[in-house]
Amino acid sequence: MRNVNNNPKIGDIVRYGSGSTALAQLTSPHAGGWHGTQCMGGSTFVSGTLYEPDSEDMATWLDQQRKQDLRYGEKRSQLSFKELRAANIERCNNSFFALDSKDGPWWGNAMAGECGEACNVVKKIDRDGLTAERVIELGKELADMVTYADLLAARYGIDLGQAVALKFNEVSVRVNSELRLPTDMVRK
Numbered sequence: 803m804r805n806v807n808n809n810p811k812i813g814d815i816v817r818y819g820s821g822s823t824a825l826a827q828l829t830s831p832h833a834g835g836w837h838g839t840q841c842m843g844g845s846t847f848v849s850g851t852l853y854e855p856d857s858e859d860m861a862t863w864l865d866q867q868r869k870q871d872l873r874y875g876e877k878r879s880q881l882s883f884k885e886l887r888a889a890n891i892e893r894c895n896n897s898f899f900a901l902d903s904k905d906g907p908w909w910g911n912a913m914a915g916e917c918g919e920a921c922n923v924v925k926k927i928d929r930d931g932l933t934a935e936r937v938i939e940l941g942k943e944l945a946d947m948v949t950y951a952d953l954l955a956a957r958y959g960i961d962l963g964q965a966v967a968l969k970f971n972e973v974s975v976r977v978n979s980e981l982r983l984p985t986d987m988v989r990k
Contacts, residue, residue: 847981883963
């Protein structure tokens with residue numbers, strides 16, 4: 803593998819570190835490293851030595867992308883918190899009731915109910931095994947939970963995207979992780 807530390811760029815797919823490491827596609831520079839997307843899904847912070855992946859690495863990357871595409875479709879969501887908030891409030895106000903007609907505890911209980919439903923799916927996965935149907939069901943329950951979390955945040959005027967980024971960074975400091983979310987680039 804060729805070391806690419808001298809000239810990494812956005813879009814590069816790299817193997818990072820040594821030993822059992824993941825592949826990542828670089829998405830944006832960050833002090834001391836790069837933000838990236840791992841081949842297994844999810845974001846990562848890439849620092850240290852970066853290597854150009856070999857053919858076996860690329861086969862792994864492509865296989866994982868194929869599995870993600872089968873599960874979620876080829877076009878992954880780029881939904882921002884701002885877009886969620888606008889649609890969420892409009893649908894709530896027009897199809898259910900005015901957001902401010904329910905108090906904070908009502909929205910919190912709704913969110914907790916969805917969290918319980920997600921936990922019930924996880925229990926079934928643990929007890930009976932992982933299936934594609936259960937993964938879809940879990941995704942739906944987590945989506946309900948996030949939707950209610952956004953409505954609870956809206957009820958109190960909280961910018962959920964900014965709050966998530968700030969809290970993520972606070973925990974990174976506490977656990978001595980270099981991974982940070984860019985709070986100045988949060989798409990509100």
